[in-house]
Amino acid sequence: xxxxxxxxxxxxxxxxxxxxxxxxxxxxxxxxxxxxxxxxxxxxxxxxxxxxxxxxxxxxxxxxxxxxxxxxxxxxxxxxxxxxxxxxxxxxxxxxxxxxxxxxxxxxxxxxxxxx
Amino acid sequence: xxxxxxxxxxxxxxxxxxxxxxxxxxxxxxxxxxxxxxxxxxxxxxxxxxxxxxxxxxxxxxxxxxxxxxxxxxxxxxxxxxxxxxxxxxxxxxxxxxxxxxxxxxxxxxxxxxxxxxx
Numbered sequence: 105x106x107x108x109x110x111x112x113x114x115x116x117x118x119x120x121x122x123x124x125x126x127x128x129x130x131x132x133x134x135x136x137x138x139x140x141x142x143x144x145x146x147x148x149x150x151x152x153x154x155x156x157x158x159x160x161x162x163x164x165x166x167x168x169x170x171x172x173x174x175x176x177x178x179x180x181x182x183x184x185x186x187x188x189x190x191x192x193x194x195x196x197x198x199x200x201x202x203x204x205x206x207x208x209x210x211x212x213x214x215x216x217x218x219x220x
Numbered sequence: 221x222x223x224x225x226x227x228x229x230x231x232x233x234x235x236x237x238x239x240x241x242x243x244x245x246x247x248x249x250x251x252x253x254x255x256x257x258x259x260x261x262x263x264x265x266x267x268x269x270x271x272x273x274x275x276x277x278x279x280x281x282x283x284x285x286x287x288x289x290x291x292x293x294x295x296x297x298x299x300x301x302x303x304x305x306x307x308x309x310x311x312x313x314x315x316x317x318x319x320x321x322x323x324x325x326x327x328x329x330x331x332x333x334x335x336x337x338x339x
Binding site: 137139141144146147148149151156161195199206207208210211212213215 | 222252254261262263264266269311313314317326327328329330331332333335
């Protein structure tokens, strides 16, 4: 079975705080891809990052960083010095190469609210 | 870039009418396009997967005759909600993955979504 769990439904922080969004996945496949998408109030999903299962290096992009750990099947996302514009729903997703048609398995999403 | 557009962004229609939503990949050719539905405060629910020139593959529980999908070209897919009812009111989002193989094909790029309200 393939599954993505985002246990945090809602997170509220004050601007400039650091915040980590958790993502735990399940798959029996050895080759897979993990994604993070941002969905602001406007509704469009914005692609943030893709990671393949053979690359466990952490990645940093500006205030965003991602921690991929196969040992715990986690792909957590940290925003450093959060800003009000970071307020959005964030989705973690999984795709395995054996998925028929390349379907994405989405987590339930974490709604992040950054207050000024 | 990888830009996907959707039209219309918002539509209000009367019960019983049909509504067509277009999804276009603007700067790349899409091997596959996907149609999702999203209810408020919920995750995305995949409705169907479409490949250019072939019939769409629908997810379990999605009515094929209700949600008609046409993928006429490598840059355009349409979703038609036939005989719409108030329960079809939702946020519909399409996505597209690039043609050409490699890692770029593994990423789905999403359109801005269409809010459908059926009265």
